[in-house]
Amino acid sequence: MNPSDPTPVLRVEGLGKSFTVHAAGKHLPSVTDLSFAVHAGRLTALVGPSGAGKSSVLKCIWRTYLPESGRILLSTGSGTGTDNDAVDLAAVDEHAVLALRRSAMSFVTQFLHVLPRQGTLAVVAEPLLALGVDAKAARERAAELLRALELPERLWDLPPATFSGGEKQRVNLARGLVVRPRLLLLDEPTASLDAHAAGLACAAVNAAKAAGAGILAIFHDPDLVRRLADDVVRLPAPLQPAA
Amino acid sequence: MIRMNELSTPVPPAAPLAETRLPIIAARGLTRIHGPGCLRCLESTGGTTGRNLCPHCRSVVAVAGVSFDLHPGEILGVMGESGSGKSTLVRLLHLDDRPTSGTAHWRGTDEGGHALEVELTACDAAQARWLRDRRFGMVYQNPHLGLNFQVTAGGNIAERLLTAGEGSFRAIRDRALSLLDRTEVPRNRVDHKPGHFSGGMQQRLQIARALAPRPQLLLLDEVTTGLDLSVQARILDLILEIQRRTRVAMIVVTHDLGVVRLLAGRTLVMRHGRVVESGITDQILEDPQHPYTQQLVSSAL
Amino acid sequence: MTAASTSSTVSAANTGAGDHFGFLDAFAKRELRRASFKALCIPGYQVPYASREMPIARGFGTGGLQLSLSLLTPEDTLKVIDQGADDSVNAVNLRRFILATCPGVAATTRTTAASVIQTRHRIPETPLHAGQIMVYQVPFPDPLQIIEPSEAKRRRMHAEVDYARLLVRLYEDLVRFREVAITNRYPARVAGRYVIDPSPIPRWDLPKLNRSHAIHLFGAGREKKIYAVPPMTTVEPLAFSDVPFQVEAFTDDEGGRHRCARCGAGDSYLDEIVLPDGGRRWQCNDQDHCDSHREESLR
Secondary structure (H helix, E strand, C coil): CCCCCCCEEEEEEEEEEEEEECCCCEEEEEEEEEEEEEECCCEEEEECCCCCCHHHHHHHHHCCCCCCEEEEEEECCCCCCCHHHEEECCCCCHHHHHHHHHHCEEEECCCCCCCCCCCHHHHHHHHHHHCCCCHHHHHHHHHHHHHHCCCCHHHCCCCHHHCCHHHHHHHHHHHHHCCCCCEEEEECCCCCCCHHHHHHHHHHHHHHHHCCCEEEEECCCHHHHHHHCCEEEECCCCCCCEC | CCCCCCCCCCCCCCCCCCCCCCCCEEEEEEEEEECCCCCCCCCCCCHHHCCCECCCCCCEEEEEEEEEEECCCCEEEEECCCCCCHHHHHHHHCCCCCCCEEEEEEEEECCCCCEEEEEHHHCCHHHHHHHHHHHEEEECCCHHHHCCCCCCHHHHHHHHHHHCCCCCHHHHHHHHHHHHHHCCCCHHHCCCCHHHCCHHHHHHHHHHHHHCCCCCEEEEECCCCCCCHHHHHHHHHHHHHHHHHHCCEEEEEECCHHHHHHHCCEEEEEECCEEEEEEEHHHHHHCCCCHHHHHHHHHHC | CHHHHHHHHHHHHHCCCHHHCCCCCHHHHHHHHHHHHHHHHCCCCCEECCCCCCCCCCCCCHHHHHHHHHHCCCCCEEEEEECCECCCHHHHHHHHHHHHHCCCCEECCCCCCCCEEEEECCCCCCCCCCCCEEEEECCCCCHHHHCCCCHHHHHHHHHCCCCHHHHHHHHHHHHHHCCCCCCECCCEEECCCEEECCCCCEHHHHHHHCCCCCEEEEEECCCCEEEEECCCCCEEECCECCECCCCCCCECCCCCECCCCCCCCCCCCEEEEECCCCCEEEEECCHHHHHHHHHHHHC
């Protein structure tokens, strides 16, 4: 932790999330009263046993899950460190979340959901185009990332749907890094990569960190946590679901 | 033709930090009841009653209290089973039908590119036609509703352009060809009648026709229903590509979760004429709150 | 309107023909005149009226006949033409009927001498002058009929100036035949507003309606509609801005223009006549024009 840093990129305060399955009449708690911060230029790793709700935390921040309680404060980048300079992702409306997803945060998952017919370079450049970046500059930035991740150039015009798991994951990572987000969420970004490719991915993540991104990550490999994490947030084992 | 600002009703202030762009459509409490209607129509339908037919007056509550904002460049999904009121909602927005109550405020531009606001539920026939001809595009599930099968593909596009005031044959011909290119209908089919086209190509031609006057709002009603999966994928992809390129706002009505997953940033889930849940599409699909949405999502996956 | 009907009643009374001048009763004539005035006030708008039963069959010019009968006074001079000829069966029958029921009305074949000209399929080649009234026999008054079967919808389309589908027809012709294939009843916009079916006149005649000095009244007996082009009113054929409207060219094999074999005219609408030996000859369709031209050249 770096308490001297006045402007954490993300502050999670008392986050709670549970799921109600109406058909089964069940209430499944997932995350309870979780608080932590992610700082600019640092990587925070979420660790904990499986089922502890690590992915749920990332999804709550990305608002794929609706947080139940607590606040998720994303800095607006103005730098005074008060609540006024942060948006509460748990409370803002959908249009604001969608706008922040485009401009301020990226989420790299293990899976790539894109349309089948788009070429890889276009897939990676797309988030920049959506922000209004000029097409040539967007393609150059996308090419830079794909090159850094050593995705063979002959694949760049092909749609990633046909790629191997490792290739897809690199495309996914490049797509997440292309906009230089303030907050980067990584869900096992190296799960399908071999040692060499994983090294490249780590280098790319470190580059994003050096560029000032605050990173919140889940790694499948404890070794990666040791190598990459500046801060660690440990989640407790899952509670027994209430009937 | 359109009286500017006269029809405007106050629109709620934009949410903090939302994009500074104002919604292109702000719908508030749209309700459409078919039949005589009675005081107990709304309370005796929807929700846990499990019906949209009022038992007291036999009226059909097709749409009740639907509110939403549609922002420029956004794709909004409207998901529901048949009879949920989603097509009625589109008909109300396309001015093919009038609501029993509620408002829908449209914000766009006039011919000169100046800001123009129209209360859709209060506009007259001439305004409705102007909006349909020049500002809205509609693509129907049934190509016979959206296309004129008596004339060629080019003629179908020409009709929209002529209605919108284009007078040059050359310009119409060129624009028709470029629209066919964009919707991936082969150029050499321009002088063929749509009756000879495959189902997928008919839908793509419908999209070309809808896009002809460069509309600011595109309404898509179950456009991929009944098509082969590969044909569906191509059309969905095309729709996204058009949205990327033209930033036209779209409302996509479908009963298919896959369609909203691929296309829509936000989604309304409708049942018995009510919006039971609305939110960011991936949240609706991965963390549905309402029992009905949960049932819909779990039965589809 | 009142003044008009009164004066004609008076003149009818003066001839001793009483109510029966012009075959129709006074109420029918008054309604026809009212409809005609309304049609003149809203150029190109189809005014409904109660078409009367006539002693000739619907489709043989009852609309034009009723208009003529309501307009004629004993001082008028009448010309009736059918396909440009004064002596074709239909023209002869109509003329005979009108003269028999309108005592005092004179008949002529000269375009310049006529005050009322009832016509089917042609507008005379000789330019019309102020004070003349053209009466057209109209089979189909609505240009939108070919694209929209419902009259209610057609009325709405006229009200909304919704003529795009007519232009689509032109588009389809241009795509299929490289030219507009409409030979007659070419739709035209009157005074920048309503589009009319100008009755089955050839394209050649359409420019004559534009800013004409005469009054043009169109009567559809079966369809019960009257519409009008007032004097000095613009009549523009529907066309694309970059594909100009064209009249019949009558070009011969060498690219020159056919001339009338009878009078030598090179500026009139020609009929192609197949001779018994298989040869072809071209001749003015407008009989009066041909005769006048011949007399002039003989002189």
